[in-house]
Amino acid sequence: MKLHLISFKTCPFVQRAVITLNQKNVEHEITFIDLADPPEWFLELSPLAKVPVLKVDEEVLFESAVINEYLDEITGGELQPKEPLQRAKNRAWIEFASNMLGNSYMMKTATDQAGYEKYRDQLISQLRRVENRLGDSDWFNGDDFSLADTAFAPLFMHNSVADYAFSVIDPATMPKVDAWSKRLLALPAVQNSVVPEFEQLYLAAIEKADSYSWQQYAA
Numbered sequence: 568m569k570l571h572l573i574s575f576k577t578c579p580f581v582q583r584a585v586i587t588l589n590q591k592n593v594e595h596e597i598t599f600i601d602l603a604d605p606p607e608w609f610l611e612l613s614p615l616a617k618v619p620v621l622k623v624d625e626e627v628l629f630e631s632a633v634i635n636e637y638l639d640e641i642t643g644g645e646l647q648p649k650e651p652l653q654r655a656k657n658r659a660w661i662e663f664a665s666n667m668l669g670n671s672y673m674m675k676t677a678t679d680q681a682g683y684e685k686y687r688d689q690l691i692s693q694l695r696r697v698e699n700r701l702g703d704s705d706w707f708n709g710d711d712f713s714l715a716d717t718a719f720a721p722l723f724m725h726n727s728v729a730d731y732a733f734s735v736i737d738p739a740t741m742p743k744v745d746a747w748s749k750r751l752l753a754l755p756a757v758q759n760s761v762v763p764e765f766e767q768l769y770l771a772a773i774e775k776a777d778s779y780s781w782q783q784y785a786a
């Protein structure tokens with residue numbers, strides 16, 4: 568079976584799939600596209616015109632959470648809780664992480680202070696909720712690394728770019744989130760989930776938006 572991921576270099580949703588592929592050592596091919604000028608073949612392939620798309624031979628999968636469940640299931644299924652209620656809760660928190668990724672993007676690209684603060688405050692209150700949900704073990708669900716961990720890791724990687732200027736994680740009030748995020752960022756599967764020029768590309772995108780956060784960073 569041939570797995571072919573369609574990616575955009577700074578997309579956190581694609582990154583989730585790459586983390587799962589890395590974590591499981593699954594052979595795959597990646598094609599990067601430019602979302603500002605998407606090729607015609609991609610628009611035909613992707614029903615929502617979004618990445619990630621995973622081609623499985625000639626079949627097409629879209630939506631990062633669905634792609635990740637599929638990748639996990641064809642490689643043993645150990646990244647999802649076995650018990651239905653726990654598995655459903657895991658999916659719910661993955662959706663929560665997607666919402667946080669949206670707020671993070673809106674915060675970084677908001678063009679005025681009010682917009683920046685609105686999304687920053689939403690993110691901080693979401694992080695507090697995650698802080699209360701985390702236990703004392705290494706991963707989101709305790710001792711078992713899961714797809715919830717792969718879903719949150721890109722948020723922490725994006726947060727870590729120029730973190731002295733942009734970070735929303737306060738180690739004093741969010742010690743569990745702080746430790747968990749560092750544990751995730753130290754994983755080879757996470758470190759190798761972005762291209763080497765990720766940080767420059769990410770900063771360039773914020774600069775291009777001429778966002779409030781960029782103006783503060785550059786000042």
Ligand SMILES: N[C@@H](CCC(=O)N[C@@H](CS)C(=O)NCC(=O)O)C(=O)O
Binds near residue numbers: 616
């Ligand atoms: N819910 C989707 C979100 C994917 C998404 O928003 N991808 C962005 C890039 S990070 C995209 O392709 N945007 C293009 C567009 O909206 O036209 C998922 O989890 O896969």
